[in-house]
Amino acid sequence: MERRDFVANLGITLALACTAGLAACGGGGGYDNSTPPPPAGGGSTRLSVNLNNELMAVGDAKISGGVILIRTGSGNTAADFAALSSTCTHQGCTVSAYNKTSGLIECNAPCGHGSRYATSGAVNTGPAANPLTAYQVTVSGNVLTVS
Numbered sequence: 001m002e003r004r005d006f007v008a009n010l011g012i013t014l015a016l017a018c019t020a021g022l023a024a025c026g027g028g029g030g031y032d033n034s035t036p037p038p039p040a041g042g043g044s045t046r047l048s049v050n051l052n053n054e055l056m057a058v059g060d061a062k063i064s065g066g067v068i069l070i071r072t073g074s075g076n077t078a079a080d081f082a083a084l085s086s087t088c089t090h091q092g093c094t095v096s097a098y099n100k101t102s103g104l105i106e107c108n109a110p111c112g113h114g115s116r117y118a119t120s121g122a123v124n125t126g127p128a129a130n131p132l133t134a135y136q137v138t139v140s141g142n143v144l145t146v147s
């Protein structure tokens, strides 16, 4: 058999195998081609932090991935952190900082216009009128996940 004939025969063989495979699956119940369900917990991971080397002191904060994450307590439980959207509700700027002294999240110039938010997300000072969206925090060992 020459190479050209071998390739042609291989193509026919594969076509028949594929057709047979599809027919076997067409009866229902064998293969579900639907979208897989979302992961348990209902949301995707927005931010993951290793608490061994980040956010180690009360008042430490990180802004990343659309999230501002603030350590509000000294433990390593979800209650020791606040996770909020970092998108200011005034005009959509990314908030610029967490001020340890005031305990407020700031949306400053050059993009922001001076809004301030509590770690609950509530507006402290406008012009923003609506709170920051709060996200779920889970802690497993030393890994914190925001979803």
Ligand code: FES
Binding pocket: 088, 089, 090, 091, 092, 093, 107, 108, 111, 112, 113, 114, 115, 126, 127, 128
């Ligand atoms: S966008 Fe934050 S204060 Fe205007």
